[in-house]
Amino acid sequence: MATHMDAEEFRRQGHAVVDWIADYWSGLRDRPVTAQEPPGAIAARLPAAPPEQGENFEQILADLDTVVTPGLTHWQHPGFFGYFPANTSGPSVLGDLVSAGLGVQGMLWATGPACTEVETVMLDWLAQLLDLPARFRSTGPGGGVIQDSASSATLVATLAALHRAGGGDWRAQGVTRRYRVYTSTQGHSSIEKAARIAGLGDEGVRAVEVDELLALDPVALRTAITADQAAGVVPALVVATIGTTSTTAIDPLPAISQICREYGIWLHVDAAYAGAAAVCPELRHTHTGLEYADSYCFDPHKWLLTGFDCDAFWVADRAELVETLSVLPEYLRNAATESGAVLDYRDWQVPLGRRFRALKLWFVLRSYGVEGLRAHIRSGVELAAWFADQVRADERFELVAPHPFSLVCFRLRAGDESSAALLARLNATGRIYLTHTRVAGRYTLRLAVGSPLTRKEDVFDAWRLVSELADVADQADSDQL
């Protein structure tokens, strides 16, 4: 017989793992933010084959420190300012632990009713928390669901849009005409990926010009749509963004949704990172115009203290979504589904199976409460604003874009090479980690605040490093000349 870990052993080892994580968090500040090892170094520390006999758990846990942690980028580190945050928190980790311990597979309501119902209620809670339009609540024809990521939300929205635009043909016959998806030149790469997956090809996406704030230009959108129509291309989907990945630009939803209504085009709003800001009433103006969107998503796993994966995705008409994705073989038939009284979330997503991810949301929303979540968002916005003030006051630097949320985009006036060299020097310190983008072709540093461990002192330190190493970078540039 396989020797399964019994409940008492699980208890003992589980406590040890919890302690290991608590120690990891306590010691995070003293680690370099990123790994300093070359490709292959971690793999080389692992045996070439799995062991014949089972090993004891103490040894496995000990190897975390020798094999794994030296080879990590520490996303929860107080000095992690790269990409967007991928927040987690104690309550989220423990909610996920309960989910793993239950081992429930919630593909259908019937295969785990609580898995489905808690999720529906949590998405309704989130909709209230962000003050989303009523049409997204499950009490009407809409509703929310957890996707693994905003990429998958975009894909699912693309498919629903094709189902609508295809006039009944798409489900049976697929892509039989040319369709177009519109987003701004700043739209996320997942939009292109979704179009490719959906069989539209890269040419199926039209990147619409932006204004000087890097927000989609509605006049250019309308022009693109009418030109396509004239050429026999069917406009299927517009993806508008609240908080673009590069600079957190905000597309003008009122004008865009007006155009979508006029042409009958599905409007998906991607607020992957910035949606969390709407928990604060003073930041909800960023969501103006959302009331006519067909779908909307944001990632609690980015800035709302809920570990990856947890993208919250809503549709205004869940029947349209289910029709798009449902396939019903005999072995999944059951009385609850046939009664029509339940939601089967497998029909709202690409995969069939699903974890009980609503638990971590439940734990986070209750542990922090509305006030705690607002405090977290406000802290990020304030620290970013402080950092932006330092940049603004320093003549060596310039701000590249507005900073409505917790991301600051900046560069050295000295030029691209200086800015790239500065980033390399900053990251080589191991004390902070920033990433870059290009804005209008120019190399730009991005500092995104949001780790729950990041305090005021950490952002002060970050600025001190940026300021100090900027001179070194300048010097390097001069040396090169």
Place this chain on the structure above:
Amino acid sequence: MATHMDAEEFRRQGHAVVDWIADYWSGLRDRPVTAQEPPGAIAARLPAAPPEQGENFEQILADLDTVVTPGLTHWQHPGFFGYFPANTSGPSVLGDLVSAGLGVQGMLWATGPACTEVETVMLDWLAQLLDLPARFRSTGPGGGVIQDSASSATLVATLAALHRAGGGDWRAQGVTRRYRVYTSTQGHSSIEKAARIAGLGDEGVRAVEVDELLALDPVALRTAITADQAAGVVPALVVATIGTTSTTAIDPLPAISQICREYGIWLHVDAAYAGAAAVCPELRHTHTGLEYADSYCFDPHKWLLTGFDCDAFWVADRAELVETLSVLPEYLRNAATESGAVLDYRDWQVPLGRRFRALKLWFVLRSYGVEGLRAHIRSGVELAAWFADQVRADERFELVAPHPFSLVCFRLRAGDESSAALLARLNATGRIYLTHTRVAGRYTLRLAVGSPLTRKEDVFDAWRLVSELADVADQADSDQL
């Protein structure tokens, strides 16, 4: 400031959650396997809105017992024989806990080198464990990756197949001609779903006839392919199955792969449930002919003691896969990627982000060792064989299909109504849970063994219940006449 749970509080509450899970497992046997509540009952126990102030963690944990567990289907219950197993185990739960605690986002090698490298090594370990063809190892041009589920593996394989069949057009222009995907009439519903998502429509899938063992008929496959070619339809993909969902039939890979090579068609082999059996040398004959497949997947989260989600997916040519899915925006550019010396798993999957799922595999493979995993599989196969023997010896019943793995398909000779009534009675006891399928149109009960808590006594009890309630069901049928 948001009041984040500090390390000491996490330690305290984490121990409590671990204890809660240990108690849950210890008490599982005494619970009904499935929830006994009507739709909406769980949601009604939750407040309509999130709390303004944070609540204390003890209260949240206590609510698991009042709100959640009474509303669950308990997939880890010793009496759970439904669908396929969705195994988990102590080591898996704790590996997932470490992953949640680290909160690493491994979309690129650079964003968490250990996340990528441990995954690559684990997939190589698994390939050895199952004795998969050498072409799937990362040391050559192939390699493995974790997908959330076999559905996503099928989708990714479909896209790679289209990229190959499209002759260079597909990435840019999408689906511009008619393509066909072939699988047997017993192929999983995710194949139809993948084809729909990929823009081929439901008509893009050809369900090929099966033989008397419910395995794909290669002669019918060849006929379908040549007919399609004659009609200008491009054959793109064959999905062969080892262990179909309905009855665990095994498609004849040697003949199928011969046809695929002849016509240059991508062959994907879906062994979602049954792949785990190949850890046992005496069951590897089920995988004969795999050496020419272009891709293969199985789910450690089904029968190999690793919690959902963990589908292991391999390709023979990783460059083809990456070319199919890669989109590279500026903000994801980095030196490691550009060096070509690393794998970026975001290009092997639909979503961008990814969790550190290799940790649970590492914990499971080391904790059980090869011998422990074999013992688990053998236990399931033996218990299923014992159950099948009882069915065979009882003239009221008949076996509907062979049982090469741990699934037994059977029915009452009395007919569909009796069989359906028996299933309803069995599940109403709350002591065991079975699901059904239809084989050649006839209602069939499925008993799948695989929960780590299931012992010989549980399968004995299951048979006793089946035997006892069969008479009641027969009686009910007579009453209705």
